[in-house]
Amino acid sequence: MMKSYMFNFLSGLITVVIIFSILLFGARFAMGNSTNLGNTTEALVVGFFLWSWLLGGMNTLTWGITTEAEQGTLEQLYMSPYGFKLVSLAMLGISFLSNLLFTIPLLLIIMLISGKFLHIDVLTVGFILFFTILPAYGLGYVFGGLALLYKRIQSLFQILNMGVVAFFLLPPGVLDIIPFTGGYHLLSMSMRGNLGLLQLPLPKVIILMVSSILVFLSGMWIYSLIERRVKFLGILGHY
Amino acid sequence: MRVVEVENLRKVFGDTVAVDGISFGVGRGEIVALLGPNGAGKTTTIKSILNLIVPDSGRIVVAGRDVRPGDYWLYDFISGVLEGNRNIYWRLTVEQNIRFFAGLNGRKISKREIDGILERFGLGEKRKTEARNLSRGMQQKLAIASVLARKTPILILDEPTLGLDVDTTYQLMEIVRSLREDMGRTIIVSSHNMRFVENTADRVIFINRGKIVAEGSVEQLKRMFSYETYMFRASGGNISPQGIFPDGKVERVGDEWRIYVSLNQSEIYDAVDALRSNGFLLKEIRLQEPDLESIYMRVMKEERSDETASGNGNA
Secondary structure (H helix, E strand, O other), rough: HHHHHHHHHHHHHOOOOOHHHHHHHHHHHHHHHOHHHHHHHHHHHHHHHHHHHHHHHHHHHHHHHHHHHHHOOOOOOHHHHHHHHHHHHHHHHHHHHHHHHHHHHHHHHHHHHHOOHHHHHHHHHHHHHHHHHHHHHHHHHHHHHHHHHHHHHHHOOOHHHHOOOOOHOOOOOOOHHOOOHHHHHHHHHHHHHHHOHHHHHHHHHHHHHHHHHHHHHHHHHHHEEEEEEEEHHHHOOOO | EEEEEEEEEEEEEEOEEEEEEEEEEEOOOOOOEEEOOOOOOHHHHHHHHHOOOOOEEEEEEEEEEEEEOOOHHHHEEEEEEOOOOHHHOOOHHHHHHHHHHHHHHOOOOOHHHHHHHHHHOOOHOOOOEHHHHHHHHHHHHHHHHHHHHOOEEEEEEEOOOOOOHHHHHHHHHHHHHHHHHHHOEEEEEEOOOOHHHHHHHHEEEEEEEOOEEEOHHHHHHHHHHHHOEEEEEEOOOOOHHHHOOOHHHHHHEEOOOOEEEEEEEEHHHHHHHHHHHEEEEEEEEOOOOOOOHHHHHHHHHHHHHHHOOOOOOOO
């Protein structure tokens, strides 16, 4: 079994690295020898690293729920005395660990390709990452719920997968209340500016934590509402 | 003592009444079968008991407690296999599936217990085989074995014999019986397989159009309908006997006809007259012990005629 997962892991990693390389060399070609090239490369490394995490976060529940429904095991997960919420949180925990295994080598490879070795304070990066990814899991709940209700949401979800990058392009300031935007800016400050957690602006860190938890809990709550509707319609295990 | 009670269960999907005021109870250690045509309301009833569908009205009681929407305490007492072999992880091995499902109920299952389950289901040699590489029958058995690992006292099996060959169906029949006899499990099963139900169930509930239309033990149902089922052995004839008995079952054995037909006593003479007047030579008339299938066909036929008589024959 590990062999088939290893193939999946390696092919996924190679694909993502190729996409990064195209973006990087495309940007270099477009900008020539611009003085901003160094900053752009650093931003690209941080953005790409965060984007790969967010994709993992959003995909876990959305595709997880869809796949479980398709193979007929979703109802089995619901028939746990711990409740589906706890089962799904366990799924997220496992997904977090497997994302870690994917994104650490990815970060090393893309830093190697770009030639930009950014500062990685494990505690700071881990802390900011956690609160930036948490809302992605919340969105995963929402889209997982929509997948239960409407079954086919791939188009909408793919747009979101790409569209999430737009949040990184928003300027810092008021829009930092959006956890993806605030998280990206804090992560950039830490990785590019060599700042530890205590050196980051405290209000921005608190805003990130609060908004992140709010989005995550809202996602779970919306999922509960959709789940009630799905059980009322009797389509929980449908695919 | 009743471990599952269903009271006035009703569920409507759009314009379709799936379940229309069904009530029944299941005693501890009992095997109860739900029988009915496709769309009769069996699966909706089962999923409502499992709290996977929220009913419009009615009451479900499991282990003496009312089940409310969103409750999950009931899964300490009840588990189910729905849609046969679709309930397992195809990329996990037999043993991994069993461990995973036990874990869903917070159980760390011992190797000895796994061995016992695998032996019971004849899956011992396949413990390291991925589920996707098993035959359909083995997958079906694995689905039941995995749910068994949850160790709930009540099991629900929805169509456990769907798509299985005769041999595997027979093995499953033995397994289901042994789950009750050796392990004291209470089982609710829905199936189209009459032989399976006849050989496993203590009680049979016929459901049609969301309502219970007959209920009793297989023996009670046989007594209820036994006076009506006759077998005529005849040869010759100018026409096929099916033309005389459109609702009967007709078999050709060599140069003879065997005609199985449900009649009341006064109709026997008319039947004999009809056979003779069509050139049949009557060799034997025998009161036939009905099987569950003939009882089922009879009940459903009566249901159809009631609907026609009341002008409610539309689906």
